Amino acid sequence: MRRVAVIGAGYTKFGEHWNKSLRQLSTEAGALALEDAKLEGKDIQALYIGNMSSGHFIGQEHVAALAADQSGLTPIPATRVEAACASSALAFRQAVLSIMSGKHDIVIAAGAEKMTDITGASALSTLMGAGDQEWESSIGLTFAGLYALMAQRHMKDYGTTREQMAMVSVNNHKNGSLNPLAQHPFEITVEKVLNSSLIADPLRLLDCSPITDGAAAVVLVSEELAKRFENPIWVLGSGQASDTLALHNRNSMTEMLSTKVAAKIAYGEAKLKPENIDVVEVHDCFSINEIIAIEDLGFCEKGQGGKFVEDNKIARDGERPVNTTGGLKSIGHPVGATGIRQIIDIVKQLRGTYGSLQINGAKTGLALNIGGSGATAAVHILGREY
């Protein structure tokens, strides 16, 4: 199969961009990626964009054509991919497949979401479009509620503690304090998490990723072209899987089958094991999800995720650095942009030139992006060499 490499990457400042629209954010991220790749717009042969719910957030569908239009990239094929909060990891994957297929050689993959033009309550309701509207949203469940259900059961079955969940947020904020593009680039304490307001028991405000505007983009090229670029980062594995939309239809609430299946495929393609991964990005939309993800990705035994966090193994200088640039919690979570933002942070770590954010010697990285309460999961493994 034809190999694919990332040769350009960039994301906008994440935050509340009351002065910038979705079209401006997308264009800005695209320009960052192109500049990074030292390419011109005319070099790009296709565009993929992940976006969850522009229809609700800004009343606009058809955002791939919009992004191509605003970036002066028409008439190239422009395709929007949606899978709730996993939209842009899937857009990335389609870009990879389109190059593997031989149809294209240079493709831009982006993700963008503009969430702050509507009220917070309305944004929460919009996000529940990722769950089952007939059987979950309809009874008053929220996204925090779904992850709270997982947390309660994880605590019951494995003795995971409230404090361990808080430590996830503390770690990610500590890392995010180094990241100038993060929405909340400051440190917090376990105490602060435990004293923040309850959202859905046992989850508190500081267990939850924020509502964010932002965009991210990468440029991908085929094996043959990659050699012409400085420091290409290779896509070693791409796994994607689905599960039931409603949480209640799954046998287990403390693991995600979709993550496990996607990870197995990605590890298989990359010919790597969990212990070979140097830097990790996981989907910490809620603190409990980072614990579940660490387990499902095989970095520790099932049920030991809380302990793994408590033992500081996820720290930047720990055994398995996780969310080294702040995660969804500190950087922010523009839902359609997060998947590619994660991949960009892996790419920058693997290049070895990430300044104060650099984890020294990182040669392989993994990014896990999750849609909804786990009905979609995508795992990408990248490497400096193949």
Add this chain to the structure above:
Amino acid sequence: MRRVAVIGAGYTKFGEHWNKSLRQLSTEAGALALEDAKLEGKDIQALYIGNMSSGHFIGQEHVAALAADQSGLTPIPATRVEAACASSALAFRQAVLSIMSGKHDIVIAAGAEKMTDITGASALSTLMGAGDQEWESSIGLTFAGLYALMAQRHMKDYGTTREQMAMVSVNNHKNGSLNPLAQHPFEITVEKVLNSSLIADPLRLLDCSPITDGAAAVVLVSEELAKRFENPIWVLGSGQASDTLALHNRNSMTEMLSTKVAAKIAYGEAKLKPENIDVVEVHDCFSINEIIAIEDLGFCEKGQGGKFVEDNKIARDGERPVNTTGGLKSIGHPVGATGIRQIIDIVKQLRGTYGSLQINGAKTGLALNIGGSGATAAVHILGREY
């Protein structure tokens, strides 16, 4: 490059399905395609679904996972693709690319839309999500309005007549009267079109495709597997292109650059010319669009589309049969399902076993699916042989 064939196809009855939800329609179409292919659910390796605006129509995003879930296909990768009314042709294309890439060998590509759970006015507004919300929807433009602007200019520049547009609808209804799955399977007359109520001058009600619920699905396989199936229909060419989202930003309003670019690519890949195409499906969301499409696809000179229709060349027994099973006008237009419905009608014609709908001797077919007012176009050429 690896070749891809369609080996299963089916669409639901199109119409107002007040007793069926999006999930039911999707599952039904998937089952039809699998049965037609004589495959089991466990044989399917990935799912793509085109859907424009389930977020607005039914308050549900993440519909690819939902479709996989409801059809018992989890944990396979499930990906939603959106490009307004061209959503499912793009889903089809991603399915093709995923097989060409070598990642998958058997993939299901579907399209579905449930439009009648909300009021007609609300559905019209939702459809304008395909246009530019900041600069078109905001001043009161509708979709009929956008195509009316094209029609006015086409009439002025090329002398296209009101009657010629009416004849498009008459032809499509005549063909649709043979199609048991059509929403409006009856014949109409030019007079009836000209006496129907004005929607956006010069377009009248019977120039416009209806609001429809429906779903369509195909099963695609790789070259190696295709040989095990009866009567595979080959994907000979796949072209996709974009244009500015807003109609006013284009140099010409009487042709679609996106169609011309996509067609050029598809003809090139298929090594065929317009005169080699036996059956054609075009996107007649409004009658004028069929005339513009016939010109842009090269079946006649620019400006001669009206005359081409008037001379009955698009009839089932004409020089170039177009929309032989009813088109969007008579079959209905569930926006996210239309692109694959068109491909299915081409596949069934090429198999040569389409009963009373059969166009005898059809060996090659082309389907043109358009998103919005032309910001996306996808052209697929299929053939009995390659």
Add this chain to the structure above:
Amino acid sequence: MPYKSSVPLFWRLKDAKYSLVGTKCITCNQVFFPPADFCPQCRRKGKIEKFQFSGNGEVVSYTVIRVAPEGFEKYVPYVVAIIQLDEGTRISGQIIGDINKVEIEKRVKSVFRRITEDNDQGLIHYGIKFEIVD
């Protein structure tokens, strides 16, 4: 907002939402709630019939919603749980009554209550909730 209620939607789901009527595959005896149109295990060989659930079950997990989505603001705090129904499937539902009495593994039974009001359409939505069985 995404949770979109419509008259046809409620009509389609009325047996399930009002009376806990699901389905059962009589080929393999699996039961489904929400009602499934076909059995993912038996597929074409499955035979689906209506099936009445008793509404009795057990709490698998629960949470207290304190920040509600649109339409539910005035009901906070309220308990949402995943219930294992005795007949063999799971469902999400609210648990009414004393919040402090809710625990994982407690027994519940179903009751019929108001769920929410839809301000856009002036509709009041009713459906199944649960209460703890002492």
Add this chain to the structure above:
Amino acid sequence: MPYKSSVPLFWRLKDAKYSLVGTKCITCNQVFFPPADFCPQCRRKGKIEKFQFSGNGEVVSYTVIRVAPEGFEKYVPYVVAIIQLDEGTRISGQIIGDINKVEIEKRVKSVFRRITEDNDQGLIHYGIKFEIVD
């Protein structure tokens, strides 16, 4: 409904929507309305500045909307046109006045008028419309 107006959106577009302020690339002299942040031709070499349009132009095409989307129902029938602005770009806009006087190639000038009301938010939206110059 998809056309979503919000205070930040209106704030972002106020110069354009209220005063026909677009942009111009002073590298290649191309003008943009709606305002573009960067020049698709010159790209990184482009230099974008604000640019005031006169509001004078010509009808490229027009239609009469008789079935309106949400929020515009009470204004039907109304004319929507694509206008070629004299400075060199095109825009969609309503044309006010006698419907029968509207024709392709007629001259227009811009006026400031109410566009629609947003019942959800109680906002009245104003903006540029056009009228035929006799």
